[in-house]
Amino acid sequence: MDCIFCKIASGEIPSKKVYEDGDMLAFYDINPMAKVHVLVIPKTHIDNIDGINAENSACVAKIFGKMGEIAKAAGITNGYRVISNCGRDAKQSVMHLHFHILGGEELPERLA
Ligand code: DGP
Numbered sequence: 001m002d003c004i005f006c007k008i009a010s011g012e013i014p015s016k017k018v019y020e021d022g023d024m025l026a027f028y029d030i031n032p033m034a035k036v037h038v039l040v041i042p043k044t045h046i047d048n049i050d051g052i053n054a055e056n057s058a059c060v061a062k063i064f065g066k067m068g069e070i071a072k073a074a075g076i077t078n079g080y081r082v083i084s085n086c087g088r089d090a091k092q093s094v095m096h097l098h099f100h101i102l103g104g105e106e107l108p109e110r111l112a
Contacts, residue, residue, distance in 0.1 A: 001045065005096035009043040019070045023059045026070045029100065036104030038074050040067070046097040049086040063099060076103035 007013040008027065015027035018038050029037040042059040046052060052060055071080045080103030085092040 003045055003094075003096050005041050005094055005098060006045050009041060018074050019066065024063050024066065026066075026074075026101075028074075033100070034102040034105060034107060036071075036074050036076050036080075036102070038070060038101040040070060040099045040101060042097060047095050048092055048097050049084055051097065060097075067099070067101065071101050071103060074101065074104075076101070079103060081107055 004013065008015045009025050015025070017025065017027050019026040019040075022043070024040060024042055026038050026040045029039050040063050042056075042063065044056060044059060046056055046060075067082060080101050083100040083102065084098065085100075
């Protein structure tokens with residue numbers, strides 16, 4: 001499968017990493033939408049939120065369990081927003097489940 005985030009997860013495509021373990025990777029977004037913009041992905045390929053099920057949801061729970069630690073490691077100290085675009089109307093551009101962490105500054109009331 002030709003998935004850019006699978007290639008980032010495997011290290012085939014380099015990224016600026018914030019956190020990594022066997023199940024997930026957090027790295028800086030190439031096109032930041034806030035002063036700090038990190039993407040968190042499961043290493044296992046899941047297309048998007050619609051692809052989460054009872055068999056693969058443990059990695060998603062683990063990602064959320066680490067979200068605060070990742071935000072802190074990226075230098076966020078005063079709150080953050082987590083977004084996951086799912087499907088065409090949401091303008092999902094990379095078909096590998098990812099969670100945007102946005103922060104490092106006061107965010108507009110509505111970014112999503
Ligand atoms: P979304 O629109 O929710 O599918 O967001 C995809 C994000 O992925 C977008 O903010 C830009 C980012 N992105 C795409 N390609 C790369 C890449 O090769 N490296 C990094 N670091 N980020 C990427």
